[in-house]
Amino acid sequence: MDSSHNSKERLSTLALAALGVVYGDIGTSPLYAVKEVFSGAHHPIPITPENVLGILSLIFWALMIVVTVKYISFIMRADNKGEGGIMALMAMALRNLPEGSRSRRLVLLLGLFGAALFYGDGVVSPSISVLSAVEGLEVITPSFKPFIIPITLGVLIALFMMQSRGTASVGRLFSPVMLLWFCTLATLGLINIIDTPTVLNAVNPYYGARFLLESPMLGFLSLGAVVLALTGAEALYADMGHFGRKPIxxxxxxxxxxxxxxxxxxxxxxxxxxxxxxxxxxxxLAPAWAMYPLIGLATIAAVVASQAVITGAFSMTQQAMQLGYTPRLQLLHTSGARIGQIYIPAINWLMLIVIIALVLGFRSSTNLAAAYGIAVTGTMLTTSILAYFVAHKLWGWNPWYAFFGALPFICIDIALFSASSVKIIDGGWFPLIFGLTLLLLLTTWKRGRALLQKRLSEEAIELSPFIRSMGSDSGITRVAGTAVYLTSNLNGVPHAMLHSLKHYKVLHERVVLVAVNVLDIPYVGDAQRVYVEPLPNHFWRVKVFYGFMDEPNLPEALDWCAEQGLDFDMMETSFFIGRETLIARVNSEMNFWREKLFIAMTRNASSAADFFKLPANRVVEMGSQILL
Structure with a gap:
C-alpha cells in the first residue's frame, strides 16, 4: 500500500516538474496562434461565425491527432533506452541499416536536417514568445509601442546572460509559474465560453471539414497559422528522458x-x-484590471518556454558532439548535483546574436509567425519518416503495416509543411537557410573526420609487428611510468607514438592505446565502460565506451581498468595526443571549399584534453601535418 502510494506521489511530482520544462513552448502558443489566423499579415481569414468555428475545430483536432495521438500515444514509444528526441530517433533508425546503403544515407540526412531545423526553432521560439507577451502593453495603450522592442531585447539578453549560472535557480520557478499559467489560461477561456457557449460546437469535426471544403484555398492557407498551436510538440518527445513517458x-x-x-x-x-x-x-479575454498582472505572467511564462528551448539546444549539441557530427566545443557543468545541467558558451552567444537579429529584423510577432511554421512542421515531418524506419527496421513491423501506420501522420505533416511554405518569402526563408547552413556544417564535419581517419589509416604502421619489434633487444630505452595514447585506430601505431619515438628515442615501460567509442544508446553503465586487452612487451589496448548522452571523463573511465588487471597512477601517467595540421588539396575526395571549411572548424574546436577532462599537467601534444 505504501509502495503504491509512494509510486503515485512520485508520478505526480515528475508530472508537475514536466509541466515546467516540457510544456512551456506549446503553452505560450495561445499568445499568438488565433491572432495570426484572423489578423496576421499572411493571408488572414475573415471573421465570420462559420470561419471561427471552422478554425477552432481545426486547432482542436490538430491538438488531438498530432500531439495526442502521434506524439503522446505513438512517437513516445520509440524511446532509445528511455531517451527521446530527433538524434535518439535517428540513432535507433540507423541501428539495423547496412553501412553505405541508400536507406542509411536517407535516414542520416533526414535526422541531421531535423536536428538543424530544431536549432532554427530554438532561435525563433524565444523571439516570438517573449515578443508576443510584451506586445500586450500595446493593448493597454498605444503609447507603449516604442518600448516593446527594447523591453523584449532586455528580457532576452538577461535570460541568455543568466545561462552561465545554470538553470537551477530559474528552474525552481518553472513548475509553479506554469501551473499558474495553465490555470489562468483555463479560467480566462472558461469565462468567455460561458458568455457564448455556442463556440463548443467546434468540437464537432464537421465544422473543420466544412471550412476546408467550402474554401479549399483559404482553408489550406489557414493551416500555416493553425500549426502555430502545435509549436513545442517535439519537446514532449525530446524531454522524455528527463521525466519519463508516464508523467508527460x-x-x-x-x-x-x-x-x-x-x-x-x-x-x-x-x-x-x-x-x-x-x-x-x-x-x-481578461478584464482591464488584470491586464498588467497578465502581461507579467505571460512574459515569465515566455521566459520559461525560452529556457526549455535553450536547454534543449545545449543537450542537442552535446549529443551531436558525442556522435561525431560537430566539433568539440567548450562544455561547462552548472550543477554539482544534476549531471544534465550544462552550458555551452559558443551555442549560447550564437543563439543570442541570431535572436537579437530576428527581433530587430522582424519587429513583431506577426512577422515572426511566418518564420516559425517551417521549422516546426519540417521537424514533425522528419520525425514521422524516421518513426517509419524504426517501426519497420528495428521493431520488425511488416513494411506495409509500418507504412500505413505512418502514412496519415506524414500526410498531415506534408499538408502543414506545404501551407507553411507559402510564407517562405515573408520570413519562412530564415529557418530554411539557417537549417541548411547547419546541415552543411554537420555533414562537412562528419565527412571531413571520415576523410581524416582514412588518411591516418593509410599512413599508419601495422600495430602487431611494431609491438613484437619492441622487445628487450630492440635498442629502444624504456623509461618508468605509463604512456596513454589516444587513437581512433587500435590496429595501427598512433602518429603521436611515432613522433615521440622520433624526438625522444624512448618509450615508457607501459604503453596503453586508448580508443573512445560512442554507442547509439544514451548511456553506458560503469560496469561496461571499458574493455582491456593485454598485448606483448608491456603494451595494452583499451576500448572505452560511452552513450551519446554520457559526459566523457577519461581518467574516471580508466579507473575501471583495474578490474581487468590494468592499474593507473595518474601521477605516473602521461597522455599523448596527436594534433594534426590539415592541408587542403585540389581533386581530393571532398570539394576544396568544404576541405577549407572543415579545416576552419577543426582549428576552432576545443582540445581533446579539455573534452576528455585530462589533467592539464599530464598531457603532451604531438603535432603532424596531414594532406587531405
Missing part, C-alpha cells in the same frame, strides 16, 4: 490539453461576440 502523458491529459482547448475556445467565443477583439484576442 499524465500532465498533458489532466491539465495542459484541457487548458489549451478551453483558452482557444474562449478566444473564439470572444471573437463571435466582439470581432474587434482580434486586435489581441488573448489579452482581451
Amino acid at each position: 502523458q499524465m500532465i498533458w491529459f489532466c491539465l495542459v490539453l484541457p487548458a489549451l482547448v478551453i483558452n482557444y475556445f474562449g478566444q473564439g467565443a470572444l471573437l463571435l461576440s466582439n470581432p474587434a477583439a482580434i486586435e489581441n484576442p488573448f489579452y482581451l
